Amino acid sequence: MLCTDYKEDLDLFKKQESAINNLRCHIQEAVSRNYLIYTFRCDTPYDMLVSLKQRVAPTDDARKLQFATQYAKLKMGPQNQNIKIWLQQWEKIYTECRALGIPEVDGDRSVKDFVFAVQSTTPSWSDYWKNEMQRLEWRKEALPMFFDLVEIYQNHYRTNEAQGQQGRVL
Helix, strand or coil, X not given: CHHHHHHHHHHHHHHHHHHHHXXXXXXXXXXXXXXXXXXXXXXXXXXXXXHHHHHHCCCHHHHHHHHHHHHHHHXXXXXXXCHHHXXXXXXXXXXXXXXHCCHHHCCCHHHHHHHHHHHHCCHHHHHHHHHHXXXXXXXXXXXXXXXXXXHHHHHHHHHHHHCCCCCCCC
């Protein structure tokens, strides 16, 4: 009976060891050659990933600075950029900034920043929302959520684009 248990445990151990070795190989195959050296002399896949993270991944402070800088660039408006891509970047950068706890997107700041950023592209829409935000704040009502406002803007932009009313083609 003990012999049978031992064989079963040995088979399980060999399967696990094989899976770990396959994982080590997969990590080394997936890593760029420039970073492959950081996977050498690591005993486990976990050690490999920790070593890679220490050498390659930016620190939280670096990521915060990176996303705060990208957010500041978005506030300048779409410039000569495709508006759809610019809006996607707003959503992506906003989400990352929220996840990292960057103060630039706290509260209603991002909603206001977005309204001011679209001023150069659609001044009438921006002016309307500036007035609407003042009215809502005066009445102590909540401003729209960031993603809702972006969706409202996208619909407005698409409608104007479909009607051929967009002054600037981006």
